[in-house]
Amino acid sequence: MNRIGRIPGFAATALVVAMAASGGSQAAVTDEDIINDQATTTDVVSNGMGLRGQRYSPLTKVNAETVQELRPVWAFSFGGEKQRGQESQPMVKDGVMYVTASYSRVFAIDVATGDELWEYNARLPDGIMPCCDVINRGVALYDDLVLFGTLDAKLVALNKDTGKVVWKKTVEDYKAGYSITAAPIVVNGKVITGVSGGEFGVVGKVEAYDAKTGDILWSRPTVEGHMGYVWKDGEKAEAGISGGQPGQTWPGDMWKSGGAATWLGGTYDPDTNLLFFGTGNPAPWNSHMRPGDNLFSSSRLAINPDNGEIVWHFQTTPHDGWDFDGVNELISFDYQDGGNTVKAAATADRNGFFYVLNRENGDFIRGFPFVDKITWAKGLDDKGRPILIEEGRPGNPADVAEGSKGESVFSAPSFLGGKNWMPMAYSQDTGLFYVPSNEWAMDIWNESVSYKKGAAYLGAGFTIKPLNEEYIGVLRAIDPKTGEEVWRYQNYAPLWGGVLTTAGGLVFMGNPEGYLMAFDAKSGEMKYKFNTGSGIVGSPITWEQDGEQYVSVVSGWGGAVPLWGGEVAKRVKHLNQGGTVWTFKLPQSAEVASR
Amino acid sequence: MWRNRLRRCALSAAGLLGACLLALPAQARYYDDVIDSGYIRIGLYRDFPPYSWLENGEPRGIDVEIGKRIAAGLGVLFEPHWITPDENLEDDLRNNVWKGHYLDKDDTRPLAPKQLADIMMRVPYDREYAYMRDSTGEIVNEQVVMFGAYQRERWQVAYNGERLDSVATLAVFQYHPIGVEIDSLPDFYLTSAFQGRMREHTRHYSNVREAFAAMRKGEVDAVMGMRAEIDWLVESAADGRIRLGDNGFPMMGKQEWDLGMAVKQTYRQLGYAVEAVVDDLIRSGQMEKLYANYGLRYELPGLYQEVAEGY
Numbered sequence: 001m002n003r004i005g006r007i008p009g010f011a012a013t014a015l016v017v018a019m020a021a022s023g024g025s026q027a028a029v030t031d032e033d034i035i036n037d038q039a040t041t042t043d044v045v046s047n048g049m050g051l052r053g054q055r056y057s058p059l060t061k062v063n064a065e066t067v068q069e070l071r072p073v074w075a076f077s078f079g080g081e082k083q084r085g086q087e088s089q090p091m092v093k094d095g096v097m098y099v100t101a102s103y104s105r106v107f108a109i110d111v112a113t114g115d116e117l118w119e120y121n122a123r124l125p126d127g128i129m130p131c132c133d134v135i136n137r138g139v140a141l142y143d144d145l146v147l148f149g150t151l152d153a154k155l156v157a158l159n160k161d162t163g164k165v166v167w168k169k170t171v172e173d174y175k176a177g178y179s180i181t182a183a184p185i186v187v188n189g190k191v192i193t194g195v196s197g198g199e200f201g202v203v204g205k206v207e208a209y210d211a212k213t214g215d216i217l218w219s220r221p222t223v224e225g226h227m228g229y230v231w232k233d234g235e236k237a238e239a240g241i242s243g244g245q246p247g248q249t250w251p252g253d254m255w256k257s258g259g260a261a262t263w264l265g266g267t268y269d270p271d272t273n274l275l276f277f278g279t280g281n282p283a284p285w286n287s288h289m290r291p292g293d294n295l296f297s298s299s300r301l302a303i304n305p306d307n308g309e310i311v312w313h314f315q316t317t318p319h320d321g322w323d324f325d326g327v328n329e330l331i332s333f334d335y336q337d338g339g340n341t342v343k344a345a346a347t348a349d350r351n352g353f354f355y356v357l358n359r360e361n362g363d364f365i366r367g368f369p370f371v372d373k374i375t376w377a378k379g380l381d382d383k384g385r386p387i388l389i390e391e392g393r394p395g396n397p398a399d400v401a402e403g404s405k406g407e408s409v410f411s412a413p414s415f416l417g418g419k420n421w422m423p424m425a426y427s428q429d430t431g432l433f434y435v436p437s438n439e440w441a442m443d444i445w446n447e448s449v450s451y452k453k454g455a456a457y458l459g460a461g462f463t464i465k466p467l468n469e470e471y472i473g474v475l476r477a478i479d480p481k482t483g484e485e486v487w488r489y490q491n492y493a494p495l496w497g498g499v500l501t502t503a504g505g506l507v508f509m510g511n512p513e514g515y516l517m518a519f520d521a522k523s524g525e526m527k528y529k530f531n532t533g534s535g536i537v538g539s540p541i542t543w544e545q546d547g548e549q550y551v552s553v554v555s556g557w558g559g560a561v562p563l564w565g566g567e568v569a570k571r572v573k574h575l576n577q578g579g580t581v582w583t584f585k586l587p588q589s590a591e592v593a594s595r
Numbered sequence: 596m597w598r599n600r601l602r603r604c605a606l607s608a609a610g611l612l613g614a615c616l617l618a619l620p621a622q623a624r625y626y627d628d629v630i631d632s633g634y635i636r637i638g639l640y641r642d643f644p645p646y647s648w649l650e651n652g653e654p655r656g657i658d659v660e661i662g663k664r665i666a667a668g669l670g671v672l673f674e675p676h677w678i679t680p681d682e683n684l685e686d687d688l689r690n691n692v693w694k695g696h697y698l699d700k701d702d703t704r705p706l707a708p709k710q711l712a713d714i715m716m717r718v719p720y721d722r723e724y725a726y727m728r729d730s731t732g733e734i735v736n737e738q739v740v741m742f743g744a745y746q747r748e749r750w751q752v753a754y755n756g757e758r759l760d761s762v763a764t765l766a767v768f769q770y771h772p773i774g775v776e777i778d779s780l781p782d783f784y785l786t787s788a789f790q791g792r793m794r795e796h797t798r799h800y801s802n803v804r805e806a807f808a809a810m811r812k813g814e815v816d817a818v819m820g821m822r823a824e825i826d827w828l829v830e831s832a833a834d835g836r837i838r839l840g841d842n843g844f845p846m847m848g849k850q851e852w853d854l855g856m857a858v859k860q861t862y863r864q865l866g867y868a869v870e871a872v873v874d875d876l877i878r879s880g881q882m883e884k885l886y887a888n889y890g891l892r893y894e895l896p897g898l899y900q901e902v903a904e905g906y
Contacts, residue, residue, distance in 0.1 A: 127677075176801075397787050452778075456780050457779070463729075
């Protein structure tokens with residue numbers, strides 16, 4: 001059916017190849033570069049601007065005083081009549097930016113000029129039905145390779161100078177409903193990825209491959225009962241069943257198709273040598289079919305990167321019935337408590353609660369609501385388990401009589417969550433998390449009239465409602481030690497892009513209205529905004545090149561928000577699509593002038 | 596992610612916007628264009644026996660047979676349009692009848708029309724569904740016309756006679772394993788009805804064929820699926836152990852439903868011409884023979900049953 005994509009590497013013209021070849025001084029990306037990414041300000045070689053995912057830069061040239069002088073230096077269009085949501089975080093190494101676009105595309109751009117060096121379009125198979133729009137969230141870099149996942153669930157390694165395929169591995173079968181949209185993570189020479197999937201009975205997993213060769217090293221399913229594997233010298237060996245044995249927290253054979261997709265990738269903490277991956281909601285969506293906690297759905301998993309072992313888990317929504325995926329990023333950070341350093345990690349969940357965990361063992365330290373309204377739980381107990389309000393659970397499909405709607409349940413947050421995929425940031429200076437959140441609720445009911453593939457079916461009806469006339473999106477500065485909201489910025493449309501904070505005392509984020517905005521990290525005062533021409537759902541980055549500080553963000557409205565109707569659609573229907581990388585810098589002259 | 600919910604809203608959002616429709620000319624066509632071109636594209640679910648599938652490169656199945664007769668009735672060639680099912684019917688109608696799939700793009704010809712079916716088969720004929728409204732009051736499927744009911748479908752249990760003496764009620768599945776297609780109504784029903792008493796014995800497979808094969812291997816003692824699928828599998832297997840259940844499905848929302856076709860709402864004239872051909876197949880008794888050739892029971896859609904009963 002589709003004929004998209006062209007021959008890989010086709011775009012690399014002879015001229016570009018010659019240019020790339022002449023730039024032979026460029027160094028390969030090493031494990032050390034990646035581990036030190038946060039501290040080395042001249043490049044961005046990890047998703048999250050450091051493997052812990054803090055999205056914090058020590059750069060200070062752009063600050064509350066100078067940010068007014070930030071200038072756009074170039075804008076690069078992805079073109080191609082393929083304008084869907086652009087949720088990518090760019091990477092920068094040796095003056096070259098590597099950025100992904102919708103429909104599994106990768107571009108290499110010369111930062112000095114904005115010129116395209118090469119472009120790779122994945123050739124996607126016919127009849128593909130990817131879950132969750134056609135977005136991509138970014139690449140990983142390692143050695144001379146640019147690594148990324150495709151909508152047909154392949155992991156692809158491209159040569160960084162030519163864009164030509166070096167290796168390509170099938171992570172899962174797209175025909176079974178799998179795809180990949182998250183950026184992979186590289187830890188100690190291993191490229192590690194999760195999988196995305198719909199409601200077709202997929203099972204989540206995390207897998208590690210040798211970054212240089214693409215050889216698989218380990219595979220860890222994220223649903224209780226499935227066997228994990230390790231590979232040694234090409235030999236596959238059993239490495240223990242996730243959770244020990246099947247059937248402990250699932251009825252019947254439902255663990256075989258339990259969902260828990262690892263669709264947002266993960267972070268890594270070198271102190272504990274642990275990967276942190278989140279898992280999606282359990283399948284099927286209706287909780288009445290699967291009584292039990294349904295491990296390890298809607299959880300955060302700490303995984304040993306050497307062998308894929310699950311070291312600890314923390315489930316944010318046991319027996320989920322609201323589509324509260326537990327995929328949101330877990331960010332490692334340290335804080336002082338009575339003279340002791342606490343090795344903590346924090347996450348803001350779809351379910352509306354913010355959690356602070358001990359990252360060494362997964363113990364719950366504290367948790368609190370970060371959104372204004374939560375209807376499904378009264379709070380968290382001393383282990384961090386939600387105290388449920390049973391009337392808040394969507395109804396049993398068995399109770400729906402023919403020709404009638406099931407009882408409607410009003411639920412907040414909506415199934416898109418108090419916070420969705422868009423990554424928050426943590427400032428080492430203010431000690432605050434900057435959380436992009438949304439205030440919305442849903443009505444949800446079982447729909448008696450529904451069909452699937454020629455058969456009667458039982459769908460769910462829903463409508464999403466803003467909780468306030470004036471705003472849906474709220475960027476919040478949250479103190480992880482107290483739960484206090486230090487400041488907030490309210491946005492009319494829902495927020496769907498990532499956050500960046502800097503030692504310059506700034507917080508950057510984009511909004512669907514198209515503005516790249518910078519706020520004072522302490523007060524929340526808006527210090528700068530620039531309209532990029534289409535909605536921003538990507539994550540900004542900053543780095544330093546030739547003595548000047550740069551900021552980049554991808555602009556291009558899309559992702560999940562424009563896919564639904566109801567009251568929310570009215571707030572975003574006028575937004576135009578796009579697909580452009582905007583790059584700004586603070587010119588040296590402006591930096592001096594402001595002193 | 597609850598994808599089905601997201602996608603449903605894609606329809607209503609598009610309905611509000613209207614913009615999606617203007618982006619590219621879609622390739623479903625007017626009656627005159629179909630006749631002039633000399634072919635009609637018939638939308639068929641991929642790999643879905645006994646309704647439609649490819650066997651040694653040749654299209655086979657009930658819907659293929661009906662499609663060929665529609666083409667012959669209009670005096671044009673039959674051309675299959677294979678549909679990869681999405682999560683629900685609204686998605687399939689959008690992807691294949693009125694708008695096209697967002698992945699159906701050609702880099703070298705960005706303005707090329709999308710691949711659409713002129714007529715889509717096996718679309719439920721259900722007034723309540725056709726006029727269903729979303730939360731803002733928009734008709735969800737306003738872009739298509741659903742017409743031409745040609746068959747009534749029901750649920751059916753088949754069981755292994757060596758394991759079960761009979762299936763008079765579903766109560767036996769508190770003790771005997773039964774296979775279902777994952778994320779189907781039988782799946783919902785067996786795992787959530789009757790306080791979940793059959794839940795522990797419900798086994799999930801990616802389609803009814805796999806569930807049936809598992810029954811023949813002894814993994815499960817029964818399967819539940821659509822009657823035509825079960826009839827076809829029983830007929831093809833010619834396995835003396837397999838019997839059909841006599842049970843009802845108490846408390847089940849949708850026990851029977853009619854199947855017809857869909858056409859984009861701007862091409863109603865084509866729908867009328869196709870409906871006339873199909874109506875003749877039903878009234879002349881040819882339709883029942885087509886089903887019998889595949890070993891399937893045929894049940895008239897509700898409208899025809901009422902006529903036959905003299906209402």
